[in-house]
Amino acid sequence: FQQNLEPDAKTTGPNTQPCGTPQVILESEHLALILTFTPLSTQISVFLQPKPENAVTVAVSSRVLFRTEREQKVFEQKGVEEYLRYQIEHENEPFAPGPAFPFVKALEAVNIRLRELYPQSEELFDIVLVTYNHAHVGIRLINTINHHNLFIERFCMTGGSSPIGYLKAWQTNLYLSADAEKVREALAEGIAAATMFMTEKLTEVSQSQLRVAFDGDAVLFSDESERIFKTHGLDKFFEHEKENEDTLLDHGPLKGFLEALGKLQKKFYAKGQRLDCPIRTYLVTARSAASSGIRALKTLRAWGLEIDEAMFLAGAPKGPMLEKIRPHIYFDDQMFHVEGAAEMGTVAAHVPYGIAQKYNSQQKMSSGK
């Protein structure tokens, strides 16, 4: 790695930490390079820690990265002191992977490919664990991260305070949490966010290609058309879309994240790897290809965003289509679709944005949930 360190890089000598993991840390103005010499292997793991403003920062909470249902029960039934005691007692037992785990692994796979092509670049995914867990749980979480060989070197354990300030300080591009309230708070601050749920059935997803699927209205686009549909019905919706075919839709909460993915995709295209690109994006919308879908496509084009595959379902259920695509994550604003996707084994995340939320809760009430 002798190459290309900044001329003003300061080196601290190799040193042994009290815990016996030797590390060499080199810092320069632009990046921090951490070399960890693991005692069990002869390999040196080298990774760049990008500055937050250059990276695509994905913040995940501990409850979606790992499975913590048992611990949640302890918290709910026995209170916080017992919960913390339980966590410390089980400190050396790693948690099992949660719904966001395959997604995070896929982000890391993309990073490996990016580093091969652009060794000096900081335009990478940076995964940050953001939890409002107490730092008592910290050692167990770090042990778990190590157990699963995840490259997460940044985290915030806020001990109960709202993580929103930290999300902004880390310039977070996407926040995934199990707590809908926190997700709503993040959305209100302009941070792309979605709620994830644990499903029992999980279809196998690609280890080498990150696949991200998006719903259109109220996810990539604003909820304006959805409003028309909900209040005036399908006919009015079609009428409105036809009339406004050439008017761009307003942007939705996840447009920025799609944009960030697009920027990384272009880095692969620039090196002639369009066919072999490890990032693939999908639009899965209830709009129809022949009519209302046109406005969606025109909007995307005007924004300069490419989406690899667009599925116009004209109202058909999304589950089967998603089962074919096998995305690592699918974003939708309607719980109905999120649940439908989950039933068929797709990891779906709910974006609690727009008019559909009023109907989500009404549905819940009427079905007596």
Added chain:
Amino acid sequence: MVSTVTNTDVKQKDVDQAVVVAVTFAAVFEPETEDGSSIYRLGVALPLVQVLQRVNERLLEKNPAEHQLFDVILITTESWQQQQNSSIINSTRHHGLEVGRFCFSTEEDYIESLMQNNVQLFLTTDGNEALQATQQGVPSALLDTNWVSCPSEQLRVLFCEKAIFQLNMGSTEASKKSAQNFLAHLGQMKQKFGVFDSPLCFTLVTSHGGKDNCCCALKSLRSLGVSVDEAYCLGGAPRGPILSLLRPHFLLSDGFSLLEG
């Protein structure tokens, strides 16, 4: 010539069990008096002094016979301040601050004064003072004027690698030991409260190294009896934005060293 004066307005703390914290005149007061009087105006460290008082109150609520309390000393570190001793005493009483003793010393002998009074933590807004005191074995912390003045119901202590900005601190074995003792006291005080509604909040911030570095720090603090509420592993990201959210009253970096040498 150092002189120590007891503040008779304040009940004196137990010599053996109290945790002695010294705060400089310049931190507690503004250098000018209020118009037409000899009363000094309160400075940036007022919320800090108040929150130390608050911790004591909460400890006494739990146990009225509690002796492990903060014993706050006000210390002068310049000759002109030393000469203002009576105004300083009057100002302190006027504002009702819970300061147990006054140490009137100069730049020559303030460190000696700190040692004579068994000060376990020296708080100052002056970087040089903090550095010199640490080199002589008195654990010190530099108060950041940006955050120390935020009113709070909790004493917010932050553990990190670089609390005082110079890298080569020259911490001695003795100062490390004293720092560890202080940390143990803090840990014991905190243990008397539950997780919620505690008047003490401890945060760990590791700027360099990765998660294993942070893990070691958590274990190290735990072995001293200090349980940390919040932990931030920055992995090289700038510290500023996080610190401005955390608003600690002071930063400690000794006693649980992360990077040796």
